[in-house]
Amino acid sequence: MSKANLLERRSVVSGLLAERKDAIVVGGLGASTYDIAAAGDHDRNFYLWGAMGGAVMIGLGIALAQPELPVVVITGDGEMLMGIGSLATVGLQKPRNLTIVVLDNEVYGETGGQASHTAATVDLVGVARSCGIADSSAIATMADIEAFARLMQDVSSGPRFASIKIDSANLERVLSSRDGQFTVTRIRGALGFGPI
Amino acid sequence: MHARADALKENAASWPEDIFAILQRFDVRQVPYVPDAGHSQLIERVLGASSMRAVPLTTEEEGVALLAGAWAGGQRGVLLMQSSGVGNCVNMLSLTQIFRFPFLTLVTMRGEWGEFNPWQVPMGSSTQGVFELSGIKVLRASHPDEVGEVVEAAAGQAYNACTPTAVLLSQRLIGAKVFTK
Numbered sequence: 125m126s127k128a129n130l131l132e133r134r135s136v137v138s139g140l141l142a143e144r145k146d147a148i149v150v151g152g153l154g155a156s157t158y159d160i161a162a163a164g165d166h167d168r169n170f171y172l173w174g175a176m177g178g179a180v181m182i183g184l185g186i187a188l189a190q191p192e193l194p195v196v197v198i199t200g201d202g203e204m205l206m207g208i209g210s211l212a213t214v215g216l217q218k219p220r221n222l223t224i225v226v227l228d229n230e231v232y233g234e235t236g237g238q239a240s241h242t243a244a245t246v247d248l249v250g251v252a253r254s255c256g257i258a259d260s261s262a263i264a265t266m267a268d269i270e271a272f273a274r275l276m277q278d279v280s281s282g283p284r285f286a287s288i289k290i291d292s293a294n295l296e297r298v299l300s301s302r303d304g305q306f307t308v309t310r311i312r313g314a315l316g317f318g319p320i
Numbered sequence: 321m322h323a324r325a326d327a328l329k330e331n332a333a334s335w336p337e338d339i340f341a342i343l344q345r346f347d348v349r350q351v352p353y354v355p356d357a358g359h360s361q362l363i364e365r366v367l368g369a370s371s372m373r374a375v376p377l378t379t380e381e382e383g384v385a386l387l388a389g390a391w392a393g394g395q396r397g398v399l400l401m402q403s404s405g406v407g408n409c410v411n412m413l414s415l416t417q418i419f420r421f422p423f424l425t426l427v428t429m430r431g432e433w434g435e436f437n438p439w440q441v442p443m444g445s446s447t448q449g450v451f452e453l454s455g456i457k458v459l460r461a462s463h464p465d466e467v468g469e470v471v472e473a474a475a476g477q478a479y480n481a482c483t484p485t486a487v488l489l490s491q492r493l494i495g496a497k498v499f500t501k
Binding site: 148150170175176177178179181183185186187207210213216304305308311312 | 349350378382383384385389391393394395411415419420481
């Protein structure tokens with residue numbers, strides 16, 4: 125299954141988040157959420173354990189509410205495909221502080237490794253660009269990951285989209301909290317918002 | 321083709337203005353929508369309001385997720401859609417229970433009260449049931465002079481008590497869509 129020159133997902137995510145500063149990070153359900161948890165729990169981590177297809181829109185809602193903060197959505201190819209229309213919605217809104225990263229292993233890893241559309245036909249970078257996200261690119265090296273991590277901090281030049289082809293190895297799960305109220309209340313608290 | 325929308329423009333109703341004033345008073349900032357003729361006057365007001373961000377969607381479930389993100393980021397929102405869009409939201413409505421966030425949606429009804437198009441009837445008939453099965457409280461307004469108080473009550477319980485709420489705006493209120501060749 126493994127192809128040459130594919131990046132390792134945990135290294136990619138820990139590289140993206142090493143100097144995250146005040147960024148809010150949304151993880152799509154499945155392995156992306158485990159990757160973010162593996163990089164270190166954080167008050168500003170928004171872990172998803174469901175709502176497949178909703179990660180980008182949750183990121184957009186945060187980005188519009190907090191235009192001075194970097195907002196980073198990290199999700200998988202299957203989750204992105206289910207919410208593919210949200211790229212069109214982001215392209216229309218053009219939030220300058222939003223970054224979308226797809227970890228593309230070309231399979232549904234949580235459900236047995238069935239092939240996703242990106243394995244054969246779909247070019248997510250092309251989709252994002254044609255939806256109006258002009259800064260859309262494929263990243264293939266760890267050096268470019270480091271450069272992109274710095275770019276994510278720039279809240280004046282987004283939205284941006286990156287697809288990163290990763291190997292499809294199933295790694296040990298690193299489980300974040302599954303309590304949505306805890307997660308959102310913690311983020312709100314970090315931003316200075318109290319309970320009702 | 322668009323007789324209902326044209327009629328709305330010629331005879332601007334007062335109830336969309338009532339809704340707009342309530343949304344402003346509750347400091348609603350993000351307004352995701354999939355267009356419906358019944359919401360056209362309100363959408364125009366939102367697009368012209370500097371305090372509100374109108375967010376056109378490709379499908380209604382996007383709006384549920386957007387409002388969850390808005391709440392995490394400290395803003396309130398409201399989702400505008402037609403009854404046929406409610407079915408598109410079902411799995412994403414889980415978020416209202418998972419996050420217990422102040423979810424409010426205003427739904428213009430089709431498939432009732434003199435409907436011409438049979439394709440609108442199945443989803444229109446199940447709209448209230450779908451919401452209730454999903455844990456969303458349902459209020460309904462059928463007459464222009466009750467829209468304000470119903471939306472006021474819905475906004476109050478959604479934003480003050482984090483009780484997810486849908487307001488169904490009856491087709492009787494809006495008028496059945498007129499199809500002409």
